Amino acid sequence: MSKLIYTTTLPGNGHWSLELRRGSLMTITDIEGGANVGMLFYNPRNLLERYNAPDTLKCQHTFKLERGNCLYSDMGRIFASIVEDHSANGAGNWHDTVCGTSNARSVALRWGQRDYQTDRNQWLQNGYDAFLVELAKYGLSRADMASNINWFSKVVADDAGNIHLDTGNACAGNSVSLRFEMDTLVVLHTCPHPLNNAENYPFKPVQIELGEADPVTADDYCKNFRPENQRGFQNNELYYLAAKN
Amino acid sequence: MTLKESTRNPEQAIARHQVKAGDYFLGEIKQGQTFRLVDLEGNQAADVLFYNAKDPSERYSAMDTIRHQGNLYLGAGTTLISNANNELLDIVADTCGRHDTLGGACATESNTVRYSLEKRCMHACRDSWMLAIAEHPEFGIHKRDITHNINFFMNVPVTAQGGLTFADGISAPGKYVELTAKMDIVMLISNCPQLNNPCNGYNPTPIDVIVWN
Numbered sequence: 225m226s227k228l229i230y231t232t233t234l235p236g237n238g239h240w241s242l243e244l245r246r247g248s249l250m251t252i253t254d255i256e257g258g259a260n261v262g263m264l265f266y267n268p269r270n271l272l273e274r275y276n277a278p279d280t281l282k283c284q285h286t287f288k289l290e291r292g293n294c295l296y297s298d299m300g301r302i303f304a305s306i307v308e309d310h311s312a313n314g315a316g317n318w319h320d321t322v323c324g325t326s327n328a329r330s331v332a333l334r335w336g337q338r339d340y341q342t343d344r345n346q347w348l349q350n351g352y353d354a355f356l357v358e359l360a361k362y363g364l365s366r367a368d369m370a371s372n373i374n375w376f377s378k379v380v381a382d383d384a385g386n387i388h389l390d391t392g393n394a395c396a397g398n399s400v401s402l403r404f405e406m407d408t409l410v411v412l413h414t415c416p417h418p419l420n421n422a423e424n425y426p427f428k429p430v431q432i433e434l435g436e437a438d439p440v441t442a443d444d445y446c447k448n449f450r451p452e453n454q455r456g457f458q459n460n461e462l463y464y465l466a467a468k469n
Numbered sequence: 470m471t472l473k474e475s476t477r478n479p480e481q482a483i484a485r486h487q488v489k490a491g492d493y494f495l496g497e498i499k500q501g502q503t504f505r506l507v508d509l510e511g512n513q514a515a516d517v518l519f520y521n522a523k524d525p526s527e528r529y530s531a532m533d534t535i536r537h538q539g540n541l542y543l544g545a546g547t548t549l550i551s552n553a554n555n556e557l558l559d560i561v562a563d564t565c566g567r568h569d570t571l572g573g574a575c576a577t578e579s580n581t582v583r584y585s586l587e588k589r590c591m592h593a594c595r596d597s598w599m600l601a602i603a604e605h606p607e608f609g610i611h612k613r614d615i616t617h618n619i620n621f622f623m624n625v626p627v628t629a630q631g632g633l634t635f636a637d638g639i640s641a642p643g644k645y646v647e648l649t650a651k652m653d654i655v656m657l658i659s660n661c662p663q664l665n666n667p668c669n670g671y672n673p674t675p676i677d678v679i680v681w682n
Contacts, residue, residue, distance in 0.1 A: 272612050278531075278573020281633050283582050287571070288631035298595075300578030318631060322541070322571065324532030329554055366552060367526035367613045381627045385541040418536055455582045 228435040236427030237347070239354035239413040241361065243268050246464070248404045249437035251308070252430050254376050257396035259428035260417040261375040262325050262351045264359075265295065265303040266409040269467070271364060273297045277321045277371035283452045287381070289319040289373065292449035294405070294456055301463055302456045304402040305446035307437070312395035318378040319400065323387070325351030325372055326418040335425040348425050354413035362409065375400055377417040389419035403437040403446070405460050470566035470639075473545035475647050477503065477562075477681055484680040488515075490673030491592050491662035493601040495608065497522050498656055498680065503561065503649045506658075507677040508622045511642040512670035514661040515621040516574040516594040519549065519557050522653035525610045527553045531570040531617040541627055543568040543619060549648075557654055562647035565640050569625040571633065574598070574618055575663045584665045594659035601657055608655055620661075621646055623668050637667045 233255070234240060244250065252261055267273035276298040284293055291309035294302040309317045328338060331350040340347045355369055376398055378390045416426050440447060440457070447457050479485070488494045490513070498504055506515050521527035530552040535541055537550045545563040548556050573579075574594035581589050595615065602610045622640040627633055662673050 276573065276579075278571060278617055279576070279579045279582075282572050282625075282635075283579065285633050286631060287627040287633045290631075296579070296582065298576065298578065300576070300580075300582050322532060323536050324530065327554060365526065367611075369552065370616055371532050380629065380631070381541050382629070383626075385627070387535070387539055387541060452582050455586055458586060459578070459581060 228433055230434040231431065233429055233431050234414050235345070235429050236414050237349040239358050241358040241409065241411040243407065243409050244404045246404055246407050247437055249401060249435045250404070250410070251399055251401040251433040252375055253399040254394070254396060255429045255431055257398070258391065258394045258426055259414065259430050260377050260420070261430055262355065262413045262415060263373045263375065264355060264370065264411040265297070266411070267297065268407055268409045271362065271368070273299050274368070274370050275303060275373070280321065283456070284450055287322070288378070289321055290317060292446050294446055294453045295373070296456060300456065300459045302405045302453070302460055303408045304404045306400060307403045307446060308399065308401035310399045311393055312397040313393050315393045317376065317398060317400060320374040320377045320379040320417070321371060323374060323379055323418050325355060326415055327352035330418055334421070346427070349415055351413050351415040351418070354415055355411060358411045374417050379419065389417055405457070406463070471545050472564055472566055473562050474564060475505065475562035475645070477505070477647070479679050482679045482681050486678040487675050488658060488660040488678060489675045490660055491597065492660055493597040494656065494658040494678055495601045495605050496656060498650045498654050500650050500652050503647055503681045505645050505647045505679040506621055507643065507645045507679065508565070508640045509642065509677055510674035511644070512622070512637065512640050512667070513674050513676055514623045514663070514668040515676050516618050516659040516661050517621060518598070518615065518618045518657040520610060520614065520655040520657070521551065522655050525608065525614045525655065527551050527555065528614060528616065529557055529619065531619070534570065541571060543570055556651045558648040558650050560646060561649050562645070565622055565644045565646060567624050567639060568646065569620040569623040570617070572620055572623065572625045572635070574659060575661065580665070588665065591664065592662040594661050594663070597659035597662070598657060610655070610657070620668065635666055635668065
């Protein structure tokens with residue numbers, strides 16, 4: 225990160241949103257291990273343009289997200305690139321974008337009812353409600369909720385397609401850095417992954433650092449990760465050529 | 470993969486529609502009705518969205534369905550789940566064996582990324598959906614409601630290393646899938662016009678929609 229501007233810590237079960245400019249860098253760090261960050265992206269200029277998980281996966285022939293992957297909108301453009309992706313045990317990170325987010329029913333079944341009156345800030349917030357709260361601030365509703373990313377959550381599938389959450393490398397100190405290639409509304413929460421089967425609701429804090437990214441160079445790792453990404457970057461250039469203001 | 474044949478007789482159906490390659494189908498299926506999608510010539514992909522007929526902001530959710538069944542692939546026995554955690558439809562018969570819900574639909578915009586910038590003007594599923602909702606405002610479906618769909622007859626296996634492959638080749642002429650609606654639903658089909666990948670054998674062909682009470 226060429227210039228660090230702001231650092232904050234979000235507790236587990238929190239939610240937040242902010243609009244990031246093109247060229248921003250966001251680094252998320254799993255402070256204690258076992259964190260999950262649910263995230264959605266929108267184009268603030270046209271909120272109908274949003275993160276599209278199937279396009280992201282099939283454009284890059286992948287089921288998981290890792291360093292080098294670009295995060296695509298439904299308009300063939302790139303919201304952000306995964307420029308750094310560190311795992312404390314060196315095994316590499318693996319991020320999920322297929323399993324969606326927890327909801328009031330799934331959290332209640334596993335850990336009990338949400339009750340702010342009793343529990344105050346230890347209430348059992350769920351990902352779906354957390355997203356709804358943030359989305360409503362921009363005039364968005366459940367109709368606008370697309371599939372989200374679950375940072376730090378590794379979901380693997382066997383040959384028959386059966387899935388499970390592998391918590392083996394969810395270590396303290398894992399981090400991921402996103403370089404924003406478009407102006408992007410980022411909506412996020414720190415609620416547990418929907419497949420988390422921990423005995424107790426996992427309150428897992430994350431650190432978020434915001435700064436300015438180094439400029440994209442011709443030999444950029446993400447841009448050259450796949451030929452598809454080179455074309456995605458060209459679509460972004462066209463967008464800013466046509467809509468410069 | 471579980472194959473399950475149907476005992477329903479097309480002669481007793483109440484409606485039959487043929488959807489040509491590159492066309493859309495938009496219509497209501499009532500609670501309790503069953504419909505069959507037939508891959509008439511084989512290796513066709515039918516890109517389908519389902520909505521609660523009373524409220525299109527409730528619709529098929531690939532992610533909730535995957536999580537609910539703990540499995541990535543759809544087939545006989547799968548219940549399709551909405552984004553409000555309600556049961557929309559059951560897959561009651563299937564002679565294909567596996568259907569994809571990870572790959573999404575082709576779009577002119579994603580075609581530029583996947584194939585080449587010059588492919589922008591090739592017809593794509595999301596354009597068929599856009600035309601459908603523009604021509605039929607009475608359904609109350611807007612672009613924000615166009616999300617992640619099912620690709621019937623398409624096979625997109627995931628590897629243990631986290632790769633995504635477009636294998637296909639499991640459908641054949643006459644293979645079908647049957648679903649029973651558990652609430653009044655609206656079904657929006659784009660019969661895929663994709664010419665650039667094996668999802669329809671590089672040769673888009675028609676499908677049939679057959680409906681029984």
